[in-house]
Amino acid sequence: MDAGAATTRDLMALYGELDALHAWRGWHWWPDADPFEVIVGAILVQNTAWANVERALDRLRAANALTPEAMDALPGAALEELVRPSGQYRQKAKKLRAMLALAARHGGLAALLALPAPLLRAELLATWGIGPETADAIIVYAAREPAFVIDAYTMRLFSRLDVGPVTSRDYATWQTFFTAHLPEDRDTWARYHALIVMHGKHLCRKRAPRCSQCTLAARCPFAQTD
Ligand code: SF4
Numbered sequence: 001m002d003a004g005a006a007t008t009r010d011l012m013a014l015y016g017e018l019d020a021l022h023a024w025r026g027w028h029w030w031p032d033a034d035p036f037e038v039i040v041g042a043i044l045v046q047n048t049a050w051a052n053v054e055r056a057l058d059r060l061r062a063a064n065a066l067t068p069e070a071m072d073a074l075p076g077a078a079l080e081e082l083v084r085p086s087g088q089y090r091q092k093a094k095k096l097r098a099m100l101a102l103a104a105r106h107g108g109l110a111a112l113l114a115l116p117a118p119l120l121r122a123e124l125l126a127t128w129g130i131g132p133e134t135a136d137a138i139i140v141y142a143a144r145e146p147a148f149v150i151d152a153y154t155m156r157l158f159s160r161l162d163v164g165p166v167t168s169r170d171y172a173t174w175q176t177f178f179t180a181h182l183p184e185d186r187d188t189w190a191r192y193h194a195l196i197v198m199h200g201k202h203l204c205r206k207r208a209p210r211c212s213q214c215t216l217a218a219r220c221p222f223a224q225t226d
Pocket residue numbers: 157160161203204205209210211214215216217218220221222223224
């Protein structure tokens with residue numbers, strides 16, 4: 001077996017292990033979520049914890065503002081106030097406005113999300129406040145097209161496992177590693193990222209990882225006794 005095929009097999013084995021560990025947990029964007037809520041959540045979660053995003057989403061929901069039309073109709077200060085729990089609320093309200101403007105330019109959210117994925121990604125990346133992680137989250141969880149999301153959890157877990165470009169902190173380098181070695185499949189890629197996030201939150205934490213509860217410990221060079 002060549003090295004590429006061995007890496008593919010290893011990545012799928014890790015997927016199976018993570019699925020066995022975390023499939024029972026709920027995750028906000030899996031299996032399906034309202035596309036506009038995904039987009040709003042993907043912007044609001046920048047630099048904050050998901051619990052704060054939930055509080056902002058609850059306020060938006062209570063104000064009937066979780067549709068593009070309703071959000072667009074809100075006065076500027078009202079949108080800022082509703083998203084305040086997610087932090088950096090002025091910037092985030094501005095990012096939401098930029099996203100609404102992008103959708104409007106394409107004739108609405110559905111038309112925007114129906115663009116071919118590479119074009120959609122380019123449009124998102126050209127929008128103020130949207131970087132690669134947010135863009136890929138929107139593509140895979142809102143447009144439901146293949147995109148492998150990379151984040152700090154991904155780099156931490158796979159660096160600890162000594163799998164992938166472990167010395168790199170470059171988004172594109174890590175993404176290419178996964179997309180080159182995994183069959184292109186939207187559901188698998190969406191679920192893989194969800195499982196990585198759950199593992200990073202619950203077991204492979206930045207400080208004090210819970211290695212005694214982790215079935216990857218036998219193969220993990222970073223495994224600690226806790
Ligand atoms: S053994 Fe510990 S460090 Fe390794 S993947 Fe599991 S939780 Fe993370």
